[in-house]
Amino acid sequence: xxxxxxxxxxxxxxxxxxxxxxxxxxxxxxxxxxxxxxxxxxxxxxxxxxxxxxxxxxxxxxxxxxxxxxxxxxxxxxxxxxxxxxxxxxxxxxxxxxxxxxxxxxxxxxxxxxxxxxxxxxxxxxxxxxxxxxxxxxxxxxxxxxxxxxxxxxxxxxxxxxxxxxxxxxxxxxxxxxxxxxxxxxxxxxxxxxxxxxxxxxxxxxxxxxxxxxxx
Amino acid sequence: xxxxxxxxxxxxxxxxxxxxxxxxxxxxxxxxxxxxxxxxxxxxxxxxxxxxxxxxxxxxxxxxxxxxxxxxxxxxxxxxxxxxxxxxxxxxxxxxxxxxxxxxxxxxxxxxxxxxxxxxxxxxxxxxxxxxxxxxxxxxxxxxxxxxxxxxxxxxxxxxxxxxxxxxxxxxxxxxxxxxxxxxxxxxxxxxxxxxxxxxxxxxxxxxxxxxxxxx
Numbered sequence: 527x528x529x530x531x532x533x534x535x536x537x538x539x540x541x542x543x544x545x546x547x548x549x550x551x552x553x554x555x556x557x558x559x560x561x562x563x564x565x566x567x568x569x570x571x572x573x574x575x576x577x578x579x580x581x582x583x584x585x586x587x588x589x590x591x592x593x594x595x596x597x598x599x600x601x602x603x604x605x606x607x608x609x610x611x612x613x614x615x616x617x618x619x620x621x622x623x624x625x626x627x628x629x630x631x632x633x634x635x636x637x638x639x640x641x642x643x644x645x646x647x648x649x650x651x652x653x654x655x656x657x658x659x660x661x662x663x664x665x666x667x668x669x670x671x672x673x674x675x676x677x678x679x680x681x682x683x684x685x686x687x688x689x690x691x692x693x694x695x696x697x698x699x700x701x702x703x704x705x706x707x708x709x710x711x712x713x714x715x716x717x718x719x720x721x722x723x724x725x726x727x728x729x730x731x732x733x734x735x736x737x738x739x740x741x742x
Numbered sequence: 743x744x745x746x747x748x749x750x751x752x753x754x755x756x757x758x759x760x761x762x763x764x765x766x767x768x769x770x771x772x773x774x775x776x777x778x779x780x781x782x783x784x785x786x787x788x789x790x791x792x793x794x795x796x797x798x799x800x801x802x803x804x805x806x807x808x809x810x811x812x813x814x815x816x817x818x819x820x821x822x823x824x825x826x827x828x829x830x831x832x833x834x835x836x837x838x839x840x841x842x843x844x845x846x847x848x849x850x851x852x853x854x855x856x857x858x859x860x861x862x863x864x865x866x867x868x869x870x871x872x873x874x875x876x877x878x879x880x881x882x883x884x885x886x887x888x889x890x891x892x893x894x895x896x897x898x899x900x901x902x903x904x905x906x907x908x909x910x911x912x913x914x915x916x917x918x919x920x921x922x923x924x925x926x927x928x929x930x931x932x933x934x935x936x937x938x939x940x941x942x943x944x945x946x947x948x949x950x951x952x953x954x955x956x957x958x
Contacts, residue, residue, distance in 0.1 A: 569872060571787055652871035655864050655930070656785060662931045697945055701921055708920035714871070715878045729913055736953025 554592045556582045562603045566646035570600055570653045597653075601661045604650050605668035611636055612671035620675065625683030626731060632675055633706055633727050637720040641713060648714050651707065673699050693738040705730045770808045772798045778819045782862035786816060786869045813869075817877045820866050824884035827852055831891055841899030842947060848891055849922055849943050853936040857929060864930050867923065889915050909954040921946045 543551070560582035564573040575596050579586045593599040614635050620628045640647050654665065677699040683689035709726055712718040718726075759767070776798035780789040791812050795802045809815040830851050836844045856863050870881065893915040899905035925942055928934040934942075 648871050652868045655868035655871075655927070659931060694945070694949065697949060701917075701946055701949065704924035705917055705920055708924065711871070715875060729910070730917055733910065733913060733917065733953075734950060737949075737955075738952065 550592070553584065553588055557584065557589060557592055557599065558603055558606060561599050562643075562646060565600060565603060565649050566643050569645070570596075570649045575599075597657055597661050598664075600650075600653060601657070601664050603646075604665055607646075607650075608668035608671050611639060612675065614639070615672070615675055620679060621682065625679050625688050626735070628679040628682075629676065629702070629731055630724065630728055632672070632679070634720070634724050636672070636706065637723045637727075640710070641720045641723070644710070644713055647710055651710065669703070673703055676702055687740055689735065690738040690740065693735075698734060701734060702727075702731065766808070769800065769804055773800065773805060773808055773815065774819055774822060777815050778859075778862060781816060781819060781865050782859050785861070786812075786865045791815075813873055813877050814880075816866075816869060817873070817880050819862075820881055821884035823862075823866075824887050827855060828887035828891065830855070831888070836891065836895060837898065841895050841904050842951070844895040844898075845892065845918070845947055846940065846944055848888070848895070850936070850940050852888070852922065853939045853943075856926070857936045857939070860926070860929055863926055867926065885919075889919055892918055903956050905951065906954040906956065909951075914950060917950060918943075918947065 557578065561573070561578045564578050564581055567573070568577075573596075575586055575589050578599070579589050582588075589599065593602065615632050618628075618631050618635070620631065623631065654662070657665070677695055680689065680693065680695045680698055684691050684693055684695065706727060709718075709723050712726070713723060773794065777789070777794045780794050780797055783789070784793075789812075791805050792802055794815070795805050798804075805815065809818065831848050834844075834847050834851070836847065839847065870878070873881070893911055896905065896909065896911045896914055900907050900909055900911065922943060925934075925939050928942070929939060
């Protein structure tokens, strides 16, 4: 599966990028890395554009040449996270696994990766309730890289007869995602580790699928 | 059921409150009302203590005489919301209803009430991921007024034989709550109304309970 966003695919299909385009891409990358670090350490509100520029050893002008505003910069940090996670999940041989195991492989990668940067997750979820419509839509694009994998696993489960064809794949995908996200509260406030989060999600998957097992 | 927090109950059991205590209570109430309005209009970050004091026609000193900081003030706004919702839900004759209908009565009240103050909900959920441990614990106390009702409905469903005794009541309660909260994203970004939110939660309840119906 190809998770590259449309603009990256377009770039690959065109002529090789110019030196200027490459420099711009490197600046962008440096800003994203500095931004990720500061947002994770300080949260969305406290990390200023000025601090992020300084941390990347660039001017604030360079930030606004690459991103419309702080909200767009933060959204791109989050979306690039989704892209990296989706790449790692794509490397799994999901099709060889039963639905339950495939789902747990996906979520284990997510929790193991994100628990290392809880400050960023915390800022991202908090921000996700406040952002504007444009940032929400862009972020959903990123999120869909992961929910598409979840949805495909459930769909295969139905096709193989492991899961009942009465299962609402879309609703189940969205509920799994909501529970997956909500569980981070346990990590943040109750210091749960990735293993504890996986165990909880595993119980949640069992509960949701209980009425839709082939045996049911 | 008695939903008054411990300190309120203590006040009721003691001698009648002094004039000074009553004045303090009224000041507190005025601040909570002004704070609720400004947080709903501007969000948590943008609503300053100075603005809230001015809106209540009080000094900022009066704010800090009643609340430790803005975070505590906001938390008390949210908790008083939980208390009011719980009171309205308590007025329902939940015990007379089958579990599914009782759950939907609870959530319908919540959605119908909260959809009128989406700005506040949005600020509350956003803030809930950033607050400190003390504010989280206080807020959970408030939340438990509602989750206790949900949990009691499920428990009665199991006792009456409507639901299987294999149902994990606590996990189901928490998942229902997570889905209930996550659905507000549809109201905020996709303009769903209370009816659409209720229909979605109804489908989510059916999915979660599908494996735990007496008939299953």
